[in-house]
Amino acid sequence: MAVMKGSTSDFLHNNVKVFRSRVSKTAWQGISVALLALIIANVTVAYLEFGTISIASIVAVQKTNFALWILDGIPFVFAFWGQYSSTVLAYEASAMVMDQTQELRDKADSFEKQARHSVTHDLLTDLPNKELFYDRVEQLIVSPRRHTVFSVLLVEVSNYKEISDTLGRNSSDSLIKQIAVRLESAFPAPFTIARLENNTFSLLVNENLDEKAVLELADSVHRVLHDVFYIEQIKLAAQVNVGIVHFPHHGTDVDTLVQRAGIALYMAQNANKGSAVYDSSFDAHSPKQLTLMSELHHAIENRELELFYQPKISVLDNRVLGAEALVRWNHPKYGLLYPDQFIPLMERSRLIQGLTMWVIQEGFAQCAEWHQADLEVALSINLSAKDLNNPELPDLISGIKGAVGINPAWITLEITESSIMTDPDAAMAIIHRIHDMGFQFSIDDYGTGYSSLSYLKRLPLKELKIDRSFVADILRDESDALIVNATINLAHNLGLEVTAEGVEDMETLALLKQEGCDLAQGFCLGKPMPQAEFVQWCQERV
Structure with missing residues (x-):
């Protein structure tokens, strides 16, 4: 904090010096003009009174002409007043510049934070996006903990496109927002909910759950999204499928895990419960x-x-x-x-x-x-x-x-x-x-x-x-x-x-x-x- 105060004081002092130098320069130019006018006035009065211009005639008019006394003092008054005013103005201008500079810095910091946030979060739902989700999965993969085990669930809204085609983009976006709210409220930390694509969400389960527990979790996803959604006074149902993979059994890198979760997701469309755990036999079907x-x-x-x-x-x-x-x-x-x-x-x-x-x-x-x-x-x-x-x-x-x-x-x-x-x-x-x-x-x-x-x-x-x-x-x-x-x-x-x-x-x-x-x-x-x-x-x- 002391460093911050010192840097602010130095910044203000330097600005004042710059402003004062520029204002003083202008003030001295004005004083020079005033002195030149004073010399011309003294010479003119000496010539008018004594018919000659000399040091003696100039000194003589200075002794006898009261108006010239006043005129002689004006440049010095203005010089003092100009220096004082220039100092005050310099401080005010510098403070104003500093305030505006700080405001610009605050706005720049805010924009930078928003930019960093938008790089890692979905703009529509504010959930972590694909990049952040992949990063968190990779962090778990390289975790120093021994025997790290976790699961990834891909959740796809299969009727998203027909809703978008029928009701328009605004309605489908509203549906996605409502789905995001339900998933976030139903699966708080330590779960990670992310939106990977238009109609696909992911659920990262960074716990060692057995097969039965993960399938029950998939059933929970279906229950959470089962109730109808209200979009502009229209009741809509989200048709959901869930594909499941486990690390390290189904893959040892994030790309393989997500790709195989996608295969399981496709197979889930034909499953009775709309959920499927990846199996190597599915690979024969994908080509x-x-x-x-x-x-x-x-x-x-x-x-x-x-x-x-x-x-x-x-x-x-x-x-x-x-x-x-x-x-x-x-x-x-x-x-x-x-x-x-x-x-x-x-x-x-x-x-x-x-x-x-x-x-x-x-x-x-x-x-x-x-x-x-x-x-x-x-x-x-x-x-x-x-x-x-x-x-x-x-x-x-x-x-x-x-x-x-x-x-x-x-x-x-x-x-x-x-x-x-x-x-x-x-x-x-x-x-x-x-x-x-x-x-x-x-x-x-x-x-x-x-x-x-x-x-x-x-x-x-x-x-x-x-x-x-x-x-x-x-x-x-x-x-x-x-x-x-x-x-x-x-x-x-x-x-x-x-x-x-x-x-x-x-x-x-x-x-x-x-x-x-x-x-x-x-x-x-x-x-x-x-x-x-x-x-x-x-x-x-x-």
């Missing part, structure tokens, strides 16, 4: 996934896609009443690919809407042919969350309907509860527009989403489909049996048909019949089949 991503654009153009049809059987009398259209990809290298191998890839891009249009065109045309051939089978087609956020969907369906000549009563469009939650009002408007054309709707995978009774009441539904996860164990799990029974009764009270998915044996079918289920799908009843095989299968049952 394949990259290849598929690059080839998805051409799959439709190259006519590599094909619709398979799985029968929907009446539980009461075993008649074929409908079929569900299921897309397959006849890949030239990998052979026949099932939806879970490429649909998630499409849902992460805009390709899913193009796929939906292709399925609708193919399905409508095929269903029209069936009815022309007196095969009275209704067709179910799945819509994704992105489809329900596409305001052009009703017009596209109307155009295809008119071109094919399909009767809308033959078509049921299947939607999931979670697909409505992204933007419920917009989704409801689209659903009602399509329903007004005569198309039917079904809630698919009932019980795995929000299962909101208010949506069941508001939606123009024909059918409710019980998810296979409840149907598969109804013979062995009393809880599943109770859920299926309650769902059937609820649907019937709402005037809806009930379809049970995943019926794999006749004993399950018999129990569903006893419970009053209307329709059933499953491999024991009929597997998904290509068009020609499905038609032949139906004809053989007549």
